[in-house]
Amino acid sequence: MSGIQLLPERASEFAQRVDVLFLFLATVTVFFTLLIAVLVIFFALRYRKGSNASRAGAKDTDLRLEIGWSLIPLSLGLFTFVWASRLYGEVYGPAPENALEIFVIGKQWMWHIQHPSGIRENNQLHIPAGRPVKLTMISQDVIHSFYIPAFRIKRDVLPGKYSTVWFTPTKPGKYHLFCAEYCGTQHSRMVGTVYVLEPAEYERWLASGGEMRVGETASGTGTVAGVATASLVQAGEKLYNQLRCNACHGLKDDQRGPTHYGLFGKKVKLRDGTTVVADEAYIRESILRPTAKVVDGYEPIMPSYEGLLSEERLLQLVAYIKSLQKTEKQVAEVKP
Ligand code: HEC
Ligand SMILES: [Cu+2]
Missing domain, CATH: 2.60.40.420 (Cupredoxins -  blue copper proteins)
Incomplete structure (x- = not known):
């Protein structure tokens, strides 16, 4: 067995x-x-009824x-x-x-x-x-x-x-x-x-765009296509522009909306005086229910995207916004 x-x-x-x-x-x-x-x-056996085991010296308590x-x-x-x-x-x-x-x-x-x-x-x-x-x-x-x-x-x-x-x-x-x-x-x-x-095999798998069957070497498959799909961040960027998020969210905070550069991980001050850390959950909620947490200094004019975006697309948007780090170049660019 x-x-x-x-x-x-x-x-x-x-x-x-x-x-x-x-x-x-x-x-x-x-x-x-x-x-x-x-x-x-x-x-139970020793002191059962009728057994003649000695019960002498029984104590009530023992600290x-x-x-x-x-x-x-x-x-x-x-x-x-x-x-x-x-x-x-x-x-x-x-x-x-x-x-x-x-x-x-x-x-x-x-x-x-x-x-x-x-x-x-x-x-x-x-x-x-x-x-x-x-x-x-x-x-x-x-x-x-x-x-x-x-x-x-x-x-x-x-x-x-x-x-x-x-x-x-x-x-x-x-x-x-x-x-x-x-x-x-x-x-x-x-x-x-x-x-x-193994890390090297994983690299080959990535390079094959996920086409490689595990166990085959990249050269053995013969048909290793390049990465055909866009990366998550690229897909998110495309969607972001398609949905016109960029109409209100630009390189810096302005009256139309706050910038998304450097947003991820930042403490955001809200209109009701509380603060919240901009993590994945906050970004997702801000897209679906913009009025749930309104950024300090802004009117709640952002439309809700509830029911319009699949979880897959939301992940792409979140990944894209996460990728928008404030680089020195961008900071310099937005200086008036
Ligand atoms: C009509 C203008 C407008 C459009 C279009 C718009 N937003 Fe907004 N968005 C705002 C404003 C204004 C705020 C700040 C007020 C608030 O929190 O609702 C905001 C807040 C946010 C926040 C929270 C930002 C922060 O600094 O804490 C996120 C994330 C966000 N928007 C993502 C998006 C995405 C993604 C899209 C496109 C799918 C989008 N927005 C489209 C106006 C807009
Ligand atoms: Cu299940």
Whole structure:
């Protein structure tokens, strides 16, 4: 019976650490379950009605015992809490700066992936080994959950709200991707494959525009097309101009609208006196519901794009606005 696998493969930096925590919890649970069960059975047999075991010297209280059974579980509980919440905070907290950013859209019933290079994939995810990967995810309909057992990560993918998760794949190979939240009749078929490639092979895959079959070398396929699709940022720029966002948003703040240069990550002052950090969620909300958070000093004249843009297009716009860094040249250009 060598086919039974107790735990999924470990293929990310988190996997080992999650497993150690899990095994610790399992060990503690089994230990106390057995200890209590054995004592219950032992005492029930020994002091059962009619047994002639001596009951002399029975005590009502024993301070040492009471302190012991309070403090030991308390410290075990707190120890586990600190350990687990630190690990949790790392997995679901901010990704490292150098992380490769990939976007995921969940829809009934498939996973749609967008790479910054413009490559798109359905129910497949190609990533390089040894580099942190950050996923920014959103659902187009109901709640889904993005689950890669071999990486020990699972994160709900919600409609209307970006959620993120990051991990560092360590081992090249092929891994399962599941939807782990019941999302309708075809939920069980909302599955995919994660391909973790050696960095050099990943570069070849990128260069092939995602056409390369994993396992083939670039030269072996014979038909390596260039990257045909525009990058996410380029697609966003095109859309931005098509939708005439640039009619109101220019190189600098003016009366028509605030500039988007240098917006990402900035603290934005709002009309109601509060401030908000311009992250992906804020930009998305500003496009769909401009009146929800109105920038200080402006009238809420921006039209709402609610219902007009797919999540895919919103991601492109967000990626484009994110890419608008304030360079010295632009700052110099806008000087009057
Ligand atoms: C009619 C002019 C107009 C158009 C067209 C317009 N906007 Fe705006 N936009 C504004 C104004 C004015 C504000 C500031 C007031 C507010 O927050 O509603 C704003 C705010 C924003 C913000 C928040 C900016 C900040 O500095 O915090 C974002 C993001 C944004 N717009 C994106 C877009 C995108 C993307 C488009 C095109 C799809 C677009 N806008 C089209 C006028 C416009
Ligand atoms: Cu699903």
